[in-house]
Amino acid sequence: MRASCGLEPAHVHELRDALQETSQNGYDFTSIPLVHPRLVREHVSGAAAARPGPFTRSDMLLSTSDWSNLVVVALNASACQGCDSGNRNVVANSEASLQQELLLASHLSVPVVMARITSQYCINLARILHNKVVAGCSYLVWVRVPLVSPADEAAYFRSDIKAPNNTDTWTWWNRFHSIANTEKKIGLCLEIGADLPDEEVLERWLGEPVRCAVLPTSIWLTNKKGFPVLSSRHQLFVKKLHKLHSQFLITGHLRHPHLKFYQQYLDHIVQSEQQNEDAMSQYVRGYEDYLQCPLQPLMDNLESQTYEVFEKDPIKYQEYERAIYDALVDLVPEENKDERTVVVMVVGAGRGPLVRRALTAASQADRKIKLYAVEKNPNAVLTLHAWQEMEWGDKVSVVSCDMRDWQAPEEADILVSELLGSFGDNELSPECLDGAQKFLKSDGISIPSSYTSYIAPLQSPKLYNEVRSCREKDKHFLHHYETPYVVYLHNKREIAPSQELFTFNHPNRSAHIDNRRHKALQFRVTEDSAMHAIAGYFEATLYKEVKISIRPETHSPGMFSWFPILFPIKEPINVHAGEIIEIHFWRCVTSKNVWYEWCVTDPVSSAIHNPNGRAYTIGL
Structure with a gap:
């Protein structure tokens, strides 16, 4: 996938010429102002209010197709700032100017x-643009925010300047997006400077819906041949942004021999990154942030294509084979290998991998x-019998039965299973x-012996919006917020490292087996963030090491059999550096079902999600 790149000319004298130049140099779109930046518009009072004639160019300069495919409209910066100026007349005039441009943008399609936005004062601007989105405008909204505030950049070069406390530009964006209800049609346009902040700060931005990244010509370096290049840190950040499907926008005066060199360089670095993709990256392409319902193989029989996907994993079965090998060697010393036969039972055998x-x-x-x-799915048993007839012969006994109901003719030395889900126990491996x-x-030995x-x-505003759009008419109105989803997490950021939740060991020789669990975990926040969900993972010990x-x-x-699991929360929670996030989790069990309940208790309290399994249960 090539890099989608646009150009923002320093001056647009002739609109047709600007678009032609953009196209000839390999760019995909042009960013232009609808109204000349120095044109004074007075809607409330003043001499300009009575000025005759149009306030901008005619729509006839371009075809409808060009307007709707090649043009990104840059709203007047003064009007955007003026909406939150505090001066009543300035606000009224700025709102009118902005509405004028937004109406024309709709007209042009x-x-x-x-x-x-240039500060934390963007509340009224957020209201205006959010209202347009709610009203059903045809366009997307990009909010252009500097990666590092100008005050911080000045402080970087001058030690006598003390940056004010409100220079964290992520908080500007987060405030804007929160007021705009984290709308899916409102995305981030990130303006990148010459100096990149710490990796932790960059990772936080990568959790946002970055639709476009602005790369001013002033931040580009020149190599020995005179071509524009980016620093190694900038290259790495650009590659990460491209994986989020971000577009790029080149701005500023030409500082190198030709405009097309910037676009060609971006295309070169993203193409080279794709050529070096591993099997995992190739497999997950197209699944990024795509919500899927977790499998319930105990209650539902899996389809052939599902088995086929899992069987392609190059790592999982290799590790299982290594675990079985080690267990056999431990069980039977070399001197006894001709005397003893080890009984191995594969329970939940599927199609036989x-x-x-x-x-x-x-x-x-x-x-x-x-x-x-041993396999309960009658369709998979057909495949097992076919393997038995073609290859295994009397080496394998095929049993069509639920492992919990099977009356085995003898006891097993090794019990092998692949019943793990994305959360370890969520496909009811313990039961x-x-x-x-x-x-x-x-x-006897169980493989796996434990999992956590x-x-x-x-x-992740992206995933929050994906969950929010899953609402179903015939389900409880909170159903989509109380259902776990299996998803390849992509446009996201972990606010704090993952922590251990529930552990299960096998065999479980407890006198009274109880697979119910409850645990509270605390996570320390290091950067101001917004929490949108809870990510779930697992680790499993197959055998010893x-x-x-x-x-x-x-x-x-390289292992891709499992994607992480996502537990939504109903409302995003803003958290600040130094605060503690406390999450409570329950695993609830009855004779018929298993389900999870979860809630956040710090820094604010949320309601219990999925009480009594009203939205989601796993059938026994």
Whole structure:
């Protein structure tokens, strides 16, 4: 995917010429003001109020197609600032000027209007633009915000200047977006300067809906051949922005031999990044921030294509094979390998990938095994019988039965399963394995032997809007906020590192097995942030040192069988540096269902989500 790049000319004398220059140099769109920046418009009072004639160019200069595909409208900066000036006449005049431009933008069918904010005083501007979006305007709104405030930049170069406290430009944007109800049609246009802030600050911006990044010509360097290039940190940030599907806007006077070189360079660095993508990146393309309902394989029979997707994972089955190999070697010493046959039961065998791996592990370990493949899905059992007939023969006994109901003819030395979900236990692995362990020997081995769920507070307006748009007419009005979703988290930022939540061990030899859980976790906030959801992950120990994980800090490289799980919250919560986020989580169990409940208690209290499993349960 090439970099979508636009050009903002320093001067637009002739509109047609500006668009032609943009196109000839390989750019996709042009950013222009609808009204000359120095044209005084007085709507309330003053000499200009009675000025005859039009206030700007005719729409006939361009075709409708050009207006609707090639033009981004930059709203008058003075009018945007004036909406929150505090002076009644200035506010009234600025509002009228802004409404005039917004009406013309609708008339022209432009795809985007861009407003600039230069301070935290943007409440009235947010109200005006939000009202337009709510009223059903055809265009998107980009809010142009500097990555670093001018005051901070001045302080960087002059030690005698003390930056004021309101220079965190993210708080400007967050205030604007919060007042505008975190609207999906309002995105961020991030203006990047020569000096980039710390990585933690950049990561916070990457959790926002960055629709466009402004790259002034003044921040570009010149290489030995005279071509424009970006610093290594700028390159890395641009690549991350491109992964968010951000567009780019080149602004400022030409400082290099040709305008097209800027666009060509951006295209070069994003294309080179794509050529070096790993299997995981290629697999997840198209799934970014796409909400999916978690699987319930215990209640529903999986389809063939679902099995096929999981079986393509290059890492998961490799680690399972390694775990089975190690377990066989530990169970049967070399001197006893001809005397003892190990009973291995694969429960929840699906279409047989773990059966094949168990046979391979036994061959590599040079150990004899007797293998049972237990599966409740009658359609998958057909595949198992086919494998048995074509390849396995009497090496494998296929059993069509729910593992909890099966009366095994003998006890197992090793019990192998792949019942883990994105949250570890959310596909009811604890309940299934607790029911199956009755036919595991007292010194038998379970693979996996344990798994732990993790959670972290998440900042992501994108995902919040995705959840908000999932409302269904025939469901409870809070249903979509109380349903977990499996999603490849992309346009997001973890506010704090994930922490351990619930752990399950197998076999579970407790006298009274109780899989209900409750835990409260506290997360310290290091940067002002907005919390939109809770992210969930898991780590699993298959056998001894053999582990698999989808937790960001310990993710198994290249493994894509599981995406993280997302627990929404009803309202975004603004949190400040130094504050503590406290999250309570419950795993509730009845004879028929399992479900989660969750709430936030600090820095503000939210209501319990999913009480009594009213929106989401997992069927036993």
